[in-house]
Amino acid sequence: MMNKRKFKVIVGNKTVGVIKKHQFLEAHVTNTRLMGVLGLRIKWMTEDEQLFAQFFHLDAEEYGLDDYVGVLAPTEEEIGFQTARMMGGLGGELVWITEREARYLLREFIKRNNTFKENLPDPLAEYDFALQEKVTLSSDEISLLWNKICEPLEMPMQLVNYFVMRAVGGDYEALNYLSACENENYRIVETPGTLLKNVTETIEDSEGTAYLTESIIDEKNQYKMILSEIRIGKTKDGLKVTRAEVRSTMNITAMEAAFGLTKPEYISIYYVEDSDACIQQLDTDKPHAMKHAYEGSYLFTEFNPTNDHVKSPIYYLNEDVYGIYYLTDEDQLLVAAYSEEKIKELEGYFTQEPFNKLIQLEERLRLNRPLLYEFVQSDYGDFFEFLADHEY
Numbered sequence: 001m002m003n004k005r006k007f008k009v010i011v012g013n014k015t016v017g018v019i020k021k022h023q024f025l026e027a028h029v030t031n032t033r034l035m036g037v038l039g040l041r042i043k044w045m046t047e048d049e050q051l052f053a054q055f056f057h058l059d060a061e062e063y064g065l066d067d068y069v070g071v072l073a074p075t076e077e078e079i080g081f082q083t084a085r086m087m088g089g090l091g092g093e094l095v096w097i098t099e100r101e102a103r104y105l106l107r108e109f110i111k112r113n114n115t116f117k118e119n120l121p122d123p124l125a126e127y128d129f130a131l132q133e134k135v136t137l138s139s140d141e142i143s144l145l146w147n148k149i150c151e152p153l154e155m156p157m158q159l160v161n162y163f164v165m166r167a168v169g170g171d172y173e174a175l176n177y178l179s180a181c182e183n184e185n186y187r188i189v190e191t192p193g194t195l196l197k198n199v200t201e202t203i204e205d206s207e208g209t210a211y212l213t214e215s216i217i218d219e220k221n222q223y224k225m226i227l228s229e230i231r232i233g234k235t236k237d238g239l240k241v242t243r244a245e246v247r248s249t250m251n252i253t254a255m256e257a258a259f260g261l262t263k264p265e266y267i268s269i270y271y272v273e274d275s276d277a278c279i280q281q282l283d284t285d286k287p288h289a290m291k292h293a294y295e296g297s298y299l300f301t302e303f304n305p306t307n308d309h310v311k312s313p314i315y316y317l318n319e320d321v322y323g324i325y326y327l328t329d330e331d332q333l334l335v336a337a338y339s340e341e342k343i344k345e346l347e348g349y350f351t352q353e354p355f356n357k358l359i360q361l362e363e364r365l366r367l368n369r370p371l372l373y374e375f376v377q378s379d380y381g382d383f384f385e386f387l388a389d390h391e392y
Contacts, residue, residue: 027040028372029096031151033092033149037059042056054068064112064115069085070119085288095148101145104137110131150177156232160232162308181243186228195316196217208231212227213228223251224250231244267364268335268359269334281354294376297376298326298327299376324337333359
């Protein structure tokens with residue numbers, strides 16, 4: 001399974017020296033805090049009257065500030081390109097924040113680097129000046145900032161899924177934001193985990209509406225099934241969780257987890273005549289896709305532009321994935337999606353120039369369960385051999 005916070009963006013970096021004087025121009029952040037990640041962009045004017053744009057990736061669960069790019073005197077195209085690279089896969093919108101809010105966010109997330117013993121990304125000298133001024137926000141200012149960095153909660157199912165997701169991530173700040181009161185007893189992990197699937201059933205009883213959830217989670221490669229009961233109410237601040245309790249927790253095997261996560265995977269397999277040209281074109285067309293390099297192979301994961309999958313009563317982690325593109329070291333391109341509609345859209349993209357001159361379609365497959373990531377993690381370079389040897 002994929003998670004937006006697990007993959008680092010591979011980027012070139014146009015670095016600058018230490019900037020001693022600077023003037024704040026503007027800052028924007030993605031409203032994706034409830035997914036556990038944020039993209040932050042800050043623009044400064046240097047003492048030489050040059051624009052300096054900074055791009056930060058902030059992880060609330062395990063890493064803190066885990067990626068950074070700074071570009072001196074960028075063009076509008078470069079700003080758009082780096083914004084897409086760093087933030088385009090997060091599924092949210094960019095919202096305006098103040099200088100004080102931007103500095104506060106940076107300092108708060110860097111605290112996590114210390115907590116989780118994670119190194120800050122290089123070069124620290126480029127953005128150290130943004131950390132020098134200690135900013136303290138009032139409770140009202142913090143509340144206003146949280147409303148900016150979180151997408152609006154439009155329906156109960158959205159709130160339920162986010163609440164369980166943040167609990168699985170050990171993200172208690174977000175749990176407090178989503179709650180009308182302290183849900184101190186809703187502690188379902190010892191270390192941050194990943195919510196793989198969440199099925200919610202709505203029932204009516206003497207107290208009103210209850211949301212019963214069945215959650216499959218991965219906590220450091222230990223799979224668990226958790227049953228919860230969640231109650232929701234309307235407050236002056238919108239929908240909030242009024243009560244949450246764990247009904248039962250059980251460990252399950254990896255096979256049981258896989259069975260619970262079973263869903264079709266559609267894969268189109270191409271023979272590649274020019275891998276370098278394919279990689280270059282994907283880099284150009286899809287800067288927002290997450291890219292991961294293996295030995296001679298490259299994996300691109302493109303996410304949907306929104307996080308609307310969180311509104312579903314059956315939530316899957318991988319339903320925020322639009323398409324997966326894996327170029328192997330044996331001249332194969334595997335294009336994968338989780339619906340017929342999306343795989344047809346992707347095939348349409350790969351029939352256009354220049355791909356129609358670089359690749360040839362060999363076969364289309366509909367698999368009963370996702371296998372591409374297992375193939376990526378294997379030592380195989382040919383998907384047909386992988387299928388044959390594993391009797392799929």
